[in-house]
Amino acid sequence: MEPEQQQPSQETSKKAAKKEAAKAEKLRRKQEAAAASAAASGVAGVSIDGPDPLAANYGDIPIKDLQSKEISGRVWTTISSLTDELKNQTVLIRGRAQTIRAVGKKMAFLTVREKGYTVQCVLTVAPDHVSAQMVKYATAISKESFVDIEGAVTVPPEAIKGASQQVEIQVRKIHCVNRAAPVLPINVEDAARSDVEIEKALEAGEQLVRVNQDTRLNYRILDMRTPANQGIFRLECQVLNLFRQFLLNEDFIEIQTPKLIAGSSEGGAAVFKLEYKKQPACLAQSPQLHKQMAICGDFGRVFLVGPVFRAEDSYTHRHLCEFVGLDVEMEIKEHYSEVMDIVDRLFVEMFDKLNERCKKELEAIGKQYPFQPLKYLRNTLRLTFEEGVQMLKDAGVEVDPLGDLNTESERILGKLVLEKYGTEFYILYRYPLAVRPFYTMPCPDNEAYSNSFDVFIRGEEIISGAQRVHVPELLESRAKECGIDVKTISTYIDSFRYGAPLHGGFGVGLERVVMLFCALDNAGSLTLKISSLKGAAFCVIKKLANILA
Template identity: 55%
Template sequence: LWSEEALMITPEEQAQSKKALKKQQKEAEKQAKKAEKQAKMDFAKDRYGVSAMVQSQERLGRTLIRVQDLTPEKANQLVWVRARMHTIRAKGKQCFLVLRQQQFNVQALVAVGDRASKQMVKFAANITKESIVDVEAVVQTVEQKIETCTQHDVELHVERIFVISQADARLPLQLEDAVRPDVGVEEEGRATVNQDTRLDNRVIDLRTTTSQAIFRLQSGVCQLFRDTLLQKGFVEIQTPKIISAASEGGANVFTVSYFKTSAYLAQSPQLYKQMCICADFDKVFCIGPVFRAEDSNTHRHLTEFVGLDIEMAFNYHYHEVLDSITDTMVEIFKGLMDRFQTEIQTVCKQYHSEPFKFLEPTLRLEYQEGVAMLRAAGVEMGDEEDLSTPNEKLLGRLVKEKYDTDFYVLDKYPLEVRPFYTMPDPHNPKYSNSYDMFMRGEEILSGAQRVHDAQLLTERASHHGIDLEKIKAYIDSFRYGAPPHAGGGIGLERVTMLYLGLHNIRQTSMFPRDPKRLTP
């Protein structure tokens, strides 16, 4: 129990507590007045803020202008733009923003004036980088070009700014670090982003202007491949990726459980392309994933990649098919040059490379000529030896010096280094009707005339020590009349990498898979 003395409050204490209460009240009144004064001062309070989450509440009739369309022709127009907050630089009563949309960006200015209050400038300065904002602004031409932005002839004078989606303040990587030009040496005090950090945070890395350009150009490769072949009378097919036996009779396959048995992921659509030729489709192509269980940790191998595959019946000579494939590649190269100059230049800013060169018609060398060129350069190799990766690169350099092309075909490979289904050369049994195509000294396509006779196919498979029972379905498809045919498979990621002169295939695979990476 409390004692009486403890509960008695002296008059002094009473006066003090009254004083404290009065002081508190005064402080509260002062704050209320200050807030009221600020509210009166902040005439722009309805012109900025964090928007309610977009849950499709209503459909506004508002037109949003694309950043790439902000040109001097739009001068003095009031426009709405949705973009990401790329960088922010507050300076006194104004704040400079760079707004980014994919590979394009524009400078914006929020300045204290009749449309923006001091509080609005402060709000803009504190928006986190990578947040998505809606901005209403007047397009103004500038006297001096803004070299740091793609839209260097205009800037936006902001009248309203609303945050649509706020980014966390801490980013796993800074976008300006991720697009720093690759000069091969680290500059003092300049951070660069290593490959694993990029791939672990791929969603952010894919936002960079360079990544945006790479994958837009890659989409163009697919479209040009498809359009060119459709114009040539090809039919697009879809082939199964879960198969009962290894497509190429090899061991480099991923095994998957398939109910009470095992199945494999297809290493190539080879068997199915050929079956379609036997089924009189004449000319087919497909675009789809290819799986290789090879423990190759190199700059150019993936365990899953996108295959651009072609197969075609011919009349008398497999060069009819070879011409068709090289024509298609040339159409792709021309289309990329014509339609994707912006993307090529964007990538070049970060990863400088010489423009890709090719000839019309495409240069075609025989394997023996390639070997002779290598020997002349001091390489010791046998007539029927396969090309090693260093020798492929060296031959690419020699071809470039002599013929000034980055794209060429090497024809008539030794039979021993090719798969069992490759047609032998009728004039020299040591060689074959097979070919590889190269870009900047690296192989992008391997192809051949296929053996379309069941008897010869059985002999070739036995010679290679392949279990005939495992490829019975494949051999049987040629027992009922099969037209002579040839084809090849191209790796989409490799074509993109080599066309742009990049040095790692993981840069051209959106979510790469290799022996050490299975996420994201």
């Protein structure tokens, strides 16, 4: 099991909260001062140098014009589609002003970003299109503001290093759709830097801003705009799509299960308890019981995608209080290897297609968080738990043969497997029964072991699976042994009294799959975090709780 770190003291939490409040107040004052300065200089589309005949070509769009009154017929071009094929054509783009650089009073460069793609825009004073006041207005737009830019596409003679698109837009019109605060708590370019880049700069005598984890979580909206985070979330989307499509093609049915239940679904203490209409209830630790009941309802093969809640006390890089669970349950004919076959084919196909379809996203992630592509075999390696234990013992690692592997043992075994078999993705099966949930089927030849398996990526567990107990009497005795009140799961146990097929399944955490596929060091990179609760970072969009890291 993971070694648990102590909870921070109440006094420490109060000091941290007070410090954070003071920091926020200081930032607010800076923003107010900068906004007042900008307003006083008359940069918000109002000329202070006299009437400007080109004033219609720039300025802040009034709110009344942004209230969806009518369709103008204008067509916006996406930044990602800007190529040399559009040379000399006039285009209209909308995006964020990522960088703004003035060159004297008659020229300025803006880099505009949309969904991770960037293009360089050039303003040059010209009698018919661009005035000096327009250049001044553009250079005073705050970074991360939304702007509309209209202009002609040109192809520069040399490569553009600071933008993804190798064309420029010669600006004719620029209007601000929505202004960002003049002073940002973190700059996106700072948040996008890799540790390698920062260390190289230090060696050269230059100090770059390093944005730490707490700051990223406190200003997650800005942090999510980095190319790496854009890539991570798009990779998550692809994993979900590939998971669904593969299983649908294998004749699985997608279901949804309750997330508010009467009792624990896994056993143990890692459960969120609450009161519902004066009765005790829990947030579901797993859809396990309900997906098995679906199998008893003759669905044959089911899967689901949904939130899973764990009241984790482990402060590690991989534990989440809420994560996206990808769960599978299926009838088996003879052996739970049939479930492992699905795991094998599903993930090999998923890895293949991620590498094929997500090259841009993987490149963006690797630029900030360098990693080597995952090594995996066409036919996934399978080792028994006993074989894994023997490999560890041969390497001088002491392991309880009937206990679970701790994090360090898993990592060492991962390295040993990579050295011997050339893969970072493998299945370890036939686990000791004592370390598996109550619904796991014991081995027929030795009840100290179970018909179960775990799957590993880069030396860390991502999947737990097994054949399930489908005999109600055995389920009851196993539940009692694991400290579960049988009354709270009586409906589940009763579902096996009316004839149940042999079945098995598995569950995998979406965030952990992507984290390990990209060799990221923290699952927090894959969550949406907005606010805090009792000093711990909690997710309130899509996710309720934080990574405790």
